Amino acid sequence: MTYHPLTESTAAAFLGTVPAIADRLGGDPGQWRVREVGDGNLNLVFLVTGPKGGVAAKQALPYVRLVGESWPLPLSRAYYERLALAEEARFAPARVPALIHHDDVMALTVMELLTPHRTLRGALIDGARYPLLAAQMAEFVADTLYFTSDLAVPPEVKKARIAAYLGNTAMCRITEDLVFDEPWFDAPMNFHTPGLEGVVAQLRADVPLRLAVQAMKARFLAAPEALLHGDLHTGSIMVTADDTRIIDPEFAFYGPMGFDPGMFLANLWMAHFAGGAGLLDVAAQFWTGFVDRFAAHWRAAGEGGALLALARNDAALRDAAIAAWRKAVWRDALGFAGAEIIRRILGLAHVADFESIAETAVRAAHETRALHFARTLLLERDRIGLADIGALARL
Amino acid sequence: MTYHPLTESTAAAFLGTVPAIADRLGGDPGQWRVREVGDGNLNLVFLVTGPKGGVAAKQALPYVRLVGESWPLPLSRAYYERLALAEEARFAPARVPALIHHDDVMALTVMELLTPHRTLRGALIDGARYPLLAAQMAEFVADTLYFTSDLAVPPEVKKARIAAYLGNTAMCRITEDLVFDEPWFDAPMNFHTPGLEGVVAQLRADVPLRLAVQAMKARFLAAPEALLHGDLHTGSIMVTADDTRIIDPEFAFYGPMGFDPGMFLANLWMAHFAGGAGLLDVAAQFWTGFVDRFAAHWRAAGEGGALLALARNDAALRDAAIAAWRKAVWRDALGFAGAEIIRRILGLAHVADFESIAETAVRAAHETRALHFARTLLLERDRIGLADIGALARL
Numbered sequence: 001m002t003y004h005p006l007t008e009s010t011a012a013a014f015l016g017t018v019p020a021i022a023d024r025l026g027g028d029p030g031q032w033r034v035r036e037v038g039d040g041n042l043n044l045v046f047l048v049t050g051p052k053g054g055v056a057a058k059q060a061l062p063y064v065r066l067v068g069e070s071w072p073l074p075l076s077r078a079y080y081e082r083l084a085l086a087e088e089a090r091f092a093p094a095r096v097p098a099l100i101h102h103d104d105v106m107a108l109t110v111m112e113l114l115t116p117h118r119t120l121r122g123a124l125i126d127g128a129r130y131p132l133l134a135a136q137m138a139e140f141v142a143d144t145l146y147f148t149s150d151l152a153v154p155p156e157v158k159k160a161r162i163a164a165y166l167g168n169t170a171m172c173r174i175t176e177d178l179v180f181d182e183p184w185f186d187a188p189m190n191f192h193t194p195g196l197e198g199v200v201a202q203l204r205a206d207v208p209l210r211l212a213v214q215a216m217k218a219r220f221l222a223a224p225e226a227l228l229h230g231d232l233h234t235g236s237i238m239v240t241a242d243d244t245r246i247i248d249p250e251f252a253f254y255g256p257m258g259f260d261p262g263m264f265l266a267n268l269w270m271a272h273f274a275g276g277a278g279l280l281d282v283a284a285q286f287w288t289g290f291v292d293r294f295a296a297h298w299r300a301a302g303e304g305g306a307l308l309a310l311a312r313n314d315a316a317l318r319d320a321a322i323a324a325w326r327k328a329v330w331r332d333a334l335g336f337a338g339a340e341i342i343r344r345i346l347g348l349a350h351v352a353d354f355e356s357i358a359e360t361a362v363r364a365a366h367e368t369r370a371l372h373f374a375r376t377l378l379l380e381r382d383r384i385g386l387a388d389i390g391a392l393a394r395l
Numbered sequence: 396m397t398y399h400p401l402t403e404s405t406a407a408a409f410l411g412t413v414p415a416i417a418d419r420l421g422g423d424p425g426q427w428r429v430r431e432v433g434d435g436n437l438n439l440v441f442l443v444t445g446p447k448g449g450v451a452a453k454q455a456l457p458y459v460r461l462v463g464e465s466w467p468l469p470l471s472r473a474y475y476e477r478l479a480l481a482e483e484a485r486f487a488p489a490r491v492p493a494l495i496h497h498d499d500v501m502a503l504t505v506m507e508l509l510t511p512h513r514t515l516r517g518a519l520i521d522g523a524r525y526p527l528l529a530a531q532m533a534e535f536v537a538d539t540l541y542f543t544s545d546l547a548v549p550p551e552v553k554k555a556r557i558a559a560y561l562g563n564t565a566m567c568r569i570t571e572d573l574v575f576d577e578p579w580f581d582a583p584m585n586f587h588t589p590g591l592e593g594v595v596a597q598l599r600a601d602v603p604l605r606l607a608v609q610a611m612k613a614r615f616l617a618a619p620e621a622l623l624h625g626d627l628h629t630g631s632i633m634v635t636a637d638d639t640r641i642i643d644p645e646f647a648f649y650g651p652m653g654f655d656p657g658m659f660l661a662n663l664w665m666a667h668f669a670g671g672a673g674l675l676d677v678a679a680q681f682w683t684g685f686v687d688r689f690a691a692h693w694r695a696a697g698e699g700g701a702l703l704a705l706a707r708n709d710a711a712l713r714d715a716a717i718a719a720w721r722k723a724v725w726r727d728a729l730g731f732a733g734a735e736i737i738r739r740i741l742g743l744a745h746v747a748d749f750e751s752i753a754e755t756a757v758r759a760a761h762e763t764r765a766l767h768f769a770r771t772l773l774l775e776r777d778r779i780g781l782a783d784i785g786a787l788a789r790l
Binding site: 150155156158159160162163166167169172173176207208210211214215217218221222223224225307314316317320321324 | 545550551553554555557558561562564567568571602603605606609610612613616617618619620702709711712715716719
């Protein structure tokens with residue numbers, strides 16, 4: 001068999017040949033309901049339901065769906081996605097969908113059907129709020145980062161894990177280009193809301209700001225501290241009132257720990273600037289939950305991690321190391337968040353939070369406030385504390 | 396054929412079967428002169444000469460020579476050594492020995508015979524000085540670091556290069572253990588000069604100092620910025636009045652750029668504390684030469700490197716980035732230098748500069764000054780400038 005994209009007409013017959021899927025759905029594949037619902041930028045997503053249950057089948061396309069066949073993208077990203085899904089499931093099994101089947105030739109990953117979950121981004125735009133979201137996101141981020149880091153993994157094992165993702169270069173390159181580079185020049189596919197021309201010119205002329213973005217890119221390129229999801233925006237999160245799941249880790253690689261929490265914070269802050277209520281509190285709760293949980297893992301650890309050799313049996317040193325880590329990861333998270341906010345307003349891939357604001361002048365005003373906030377995050381990331389965010393975001 | 400260690404009796408016959416070696420030496424292998432001269436900690440080294448010329452044949456042993464068969468070490472280090480030697484030769488061909496032959500099964504690397512070169516460490520102890528040393532070391536360090544970094548190499552290529560060395564874990568582990576961890580507790584093979592007990596206890600109780608060492612270890616573990624030699628002490632450098640060559644890159648891996656220059660500075664500074672004259676100037680000339688040459692490569696670069704996307708056609712941004720890089724690499728170099736000096740006095744592997752001082756009290760006094768200097772480097776690495784080193788090192 002060779003790779004071919006499935007369709008709503010062919011998916012049931014294809015998936016029905018896999019016993020684990022047939023068992024889960026029950027009945028005859030001819031009766032299964034199939035809907036293609038991929039609303040992301042890259043892939044096909046089929047929701048398939050039968051008499052007993054359902055699955056979500058995600059298939060990579062050999063090009064970027066958002067742009068078309070003119071932008072090829074390797075199918076190997078499906079391989080890295082299920083590799084990451086399996087690694088995340090070791091450390092945060094309750095926060096990711098169960099993996100049911102994968103097919104590397106078809107670039108296909110079949111997972112449990114998350115229902116009645118919806119995408120967090122759309123839910124936030126609709127005004128829905130989730131009291132458990134902050135804590136469950138803190139759990140996912142703290143657990144996947146800590147338990148894949150040098151604090152928990154011996155260097156020989158860690159280096160093999162780093163190597164396992166080093167081939168996922170095409171996905172990293174998307175981030176390198178779209179997040180760090182293209183917003184800063186007239187890349188062909190950039191667009192922005194009319195009325196932002198002045199602030200765009202101002203940002204692009206700001207040497208210290210661009211230097212800060214370049215520093216964040218250098219960290220992204222060469223700081224394999226832990227396994228990153230790599231694309232932790234609110235479109236990669238599925239929620240119900242009591243459950244949060246993180247999907248779509250196809251951008252996974254070993255990178256700087258501040259990247260995942262920084263992306264999540266940036267997307268909550270953008271939802272705030274787009275007019276959402278209560279989201280600064282969600283962001284603050286997430287951050288506190290994340291760093292506290294990470295620190296608790298560190299305090300509970302025995303020997304084994306590479307960095308712990310120095311700190312074992314020395315609580316003062318360990319606590320000093322935790323304090324230094326908090327400062328460093330916050331600094332990085334602010335830098336990455338700033339880069340993310342700017343690229344979502346000036347680059348190719350925008351967010352529905354702003355795009356769904358019909359009135360151009362209103363959207364431009366909200367985006368302008370977000371851009372100034374992002375600039376401050378990048379320039380002042382050494383000095384801003386969590387307590388400063390509220391004032392900065394309300395200016 | 397399986398691996399077997401060569402001896403002075405068997406080496407000539409074995410090497411004589413390789414045409415490139417036979418041609419270089421001329422005559423009959425039975426007449427070749429063979430001397431085993433390995434004075435390092437890990438390997439056999441045969442100097443083999445014939446009527447026409449000579450070679451140096453380095454063979455890895457399956458254990459650490461310094462300690463014995465109780466400490467096994469994989470032969471694969473010979474593979475990484477010749478991989479690194481070839482990569483260094485691409486960018487700094489005049490500063491490394493030419494590779495003539497390698498045999499991965501025998502863990503054997505055959506190189507041009509460097510003559511009349513001698514090891515820099517021994518030469519410095521004897522009071523010899525080399526006017527070209529600083530500039531030629533600056534050339535090696537700047538060229539190998541710059542041209543293997545994200546500034547010069549596209550991310551897809553860089554990640555493949557990082558991956559190529561990620562299996563060299565056993566050698567990295569030696570550094571992780573001996574440089575960063577073991578000096579800080581009573582590791583079984585540690586030793587130090589009698590009379591240092593007080594300062595040792597003081598250093599080990601210094602939480603900010605140990606935190607600084609731990610931060611440097613974190614950088615060593617997870618900052619693949621460029622190809623490192625990985626063991627750039629004065630015993631890895633061969634000199635004549637007009638030529639400097641860097642040998643023994645078996646610790647090579649992609650790591651933080653400050654590591655190689657930091658190791659070299661540390662070993663020059665130890666030679667100074669052991670009583671050598673003029674070595675602070677050599678260190679300062681090396682540093683200035685290194686950063687100036689690296690910056691010149693950066694300024695001369697066209698497009699291509701990952702970080703340059705932002706900086707192309709923008710001299711102000713590029714110069715700001717160069718200034719930030721100078722500060723960051725200096726900071727790291729001081730941190731690594733501090734860790735190196737401390738471990739060479741308190742750990743397993745000492746340096747002849749101090750060990751050759753017969754009088755215990757004199758040695759202890761010199762080492763104590765070096766330890767205080769190293770502590771300052773680690774604690775004040777954000778604040779110390781090159782101009783401060785003279786005053787600190789003369790205290």
